[in-house]
Structures are given as structure tokens and as C-alpha cells.
Amino acid sequence: MTTTKIRSTLTTIALTAAVAPGVAAAAQAGAAQAPEVGKQQTIAAGKASPIDILGTSVKKGTTLKKNQKIVFRTVEVQPGDTARFTLSCGAGYVHRGLAPSEGGPIFNLAQKRSDYVGTRVVKLRADGKAGRDTRGTMYALCSR
Numbered sequence: 001m002t003t004t005k006i007r008s009t010l011t012t013i014a015l016t017a018a019v020a021p022g023v024a025a026a027a028q029a030g031a032a033q034a035p036e037v038g039k040q041q042t043i044a045a046g047k048a049s050p051i052d053i054l055g056t057s058v059k060k061g062t063t064l065k066k067n068q069k070i071v072f073r074t075v076e077v078q079p080g081d082t083a084r085f086t087l088s089c090g091a092g093y094v095h096r097g098l099a100p101s102e103g104g105p106i107f108n109l110a111q112k113r114s115d116y117v118g119t120r121v122v123k124l125r126a127d128g129k130a131g132r133d134t135r136g137t138m139y140a141l142c143s144r
Contacts, residue, residue, distance in 0.1 A: 033076075033078055034081075035075070035076065035077040035078070035081050035082065035083035035126070035128075036075070036076040036077075036083070037073055037075050037083050037085045037126075038073050038074040038075065039073070040071055040072070040073050040087065040088065041071070041072055041073070042069055042070070042071050042072075043064065043069060043070040043071075043072070044064070044069055045064045045065060045066045045067070045068055045069055046063060046064060046066070047063070047064055048061050048062065048063055048064075049061065049062050049063075049064060049070060050070075050139070051099045051101070051139050052099060053070075053096070053097040053098070053099045053139065053141040054097055054098075054099060055096075055097045056096055056097040056141055058070075058097070058141055065143075067143050067144040068096075068141065068142070068143045069089075069093065069141075069142050069143075070139050070140065070141055070142070071087050071088065071089060071090075071139075071140050071142055072087070072137050072138060072139040072140065073085055073087060073137065073138055074135065074136070074137045075104075075105060075126040075135070075136055075137070075138065076134050076135045077105045077126050077127065077128035077134060078128045078134055079128045079129055079130040079132075079134075080128060080130075081127075081128045082125055082126065082127050082128070083105075083125070083126045084110050084123070084124070084125050084126075085123075085124055085125075085126070085138075086121050086122065086123050086124065087121070087122050087124065087138065087140040088120060088121045089120050089121070089140070089142035090120070090142070092144055093120065093142040093143060093144055094117075094118050094119060094120055094142065094143065094144075095116050095117055095118065095119055095120070095122055095140055095141070095142060096117060096141045096142065096143050097117070097140070097141045098116070098122070098124075098138065098139065098140050098141075099138075099139045099140075099141075100136060100137070100138050100139075101136045101137040101138075101139075103132060103133045103136070104126075104132065104133045104134075104135055104136015104137065105126040105127055105128050105129065105132065105133075105134070105135075105136045106126070106127045106128075106129055106132070107124055107125070107126050107127075107136070107138050108124070108125045108127065109122070109123065109124060109125070110123045110124050110125035111123040122140065124138055126138070
């Protein structure tokens with residue numbers, strides 16, 4: 001191998017080593033994060049409501065009655081992405097109202113039937129929108 005070829009090869013190796021980490025970091029930064037749906041959690045009777053549930057007597061700070069509970073999921077979705085999930089009241093309980101956290105993703109029903117009140121399970125969709133927080137929580141009041 002000639003001296004010129006050796007220098008050329010060494011220069012190529014050095015440039016590749018110097019540029020590769022930056023390219024990998026840029027690719028990682030530009031990669032869209034997949035929507036994340038947290039596990040369903042429950043706020044039991046006797047605890048304070050964290051939010052107003054529209055169309056019901058449950059307001060932020062009021063104590064849930066013995067026949068009530070709130071189920072919720074936290075969702076993180078990037079602008080342009082959609083996450084689908086369900087909120088289930090569990091045996092003996094049915095939905096009475098829904099309440100999204102403020103400023104997060106746009107939450108919509110993701111089922112054909114728009115009247116979810118009285119059902120045990122509701123299907124929902126969270127759509128990420130530019131200019132809004134990527135993380136939000138959907139709450140559902142369930143009662144017997």
C-alpha cells in the first residue's frame with residue numbers, strides 16, 4: 001500500500017469515527033417517540049377527586065362517595081400521533097362522566113356509540129397536537 005493510500009484510509013477512518021456519534025445522536029433525536037399509555041389506576045371511595053367531572057356532582061376536592069370511584073390513565077403522545085386505550089369501571093360499576101386534564105393531548109371517544117354513560121368500558125383516543133403538552137390524563141367517574 002502506498003503512503004498516499006494509507007493516509008487516505010486513515011483520514012476516512014478518523015472522519016467516520018468523529019462523525020458517527022453525531023449522526024447517531026441526530027438520528028435518535030429525530031426519531032419519533034411511540035405513544036405511551038400508562039396502566040389504569042383507581043382513586044377509591046373516600047378519597048378526594050383530583051378534577052371536576054362534568055355533568056356530575058363530583059368536583060375537584062370533593063370526597064368520593066362509597067359507591068363511586070375514579071379510574072384514569074396517563075397518556076403521552078407526540079404531535080401527529082394517536083394513542084388508543086380503554087377505561088374500564090370493573091364489575092358492578094358503570095361510567096357516569098369523563099374529564100380530561102387541561103392542556104394535554106386532544107381526547108376523543110374512539111367507539112361508534114357516543115353515549116358511553118351506563119357502560120362498563122369506554123374506548124378513547126388521544127391525538128397529539130402541536131403547541132399542546134404531550135402528556136395528559138383522562139379520568140372517568142364510575143358508580144354503582
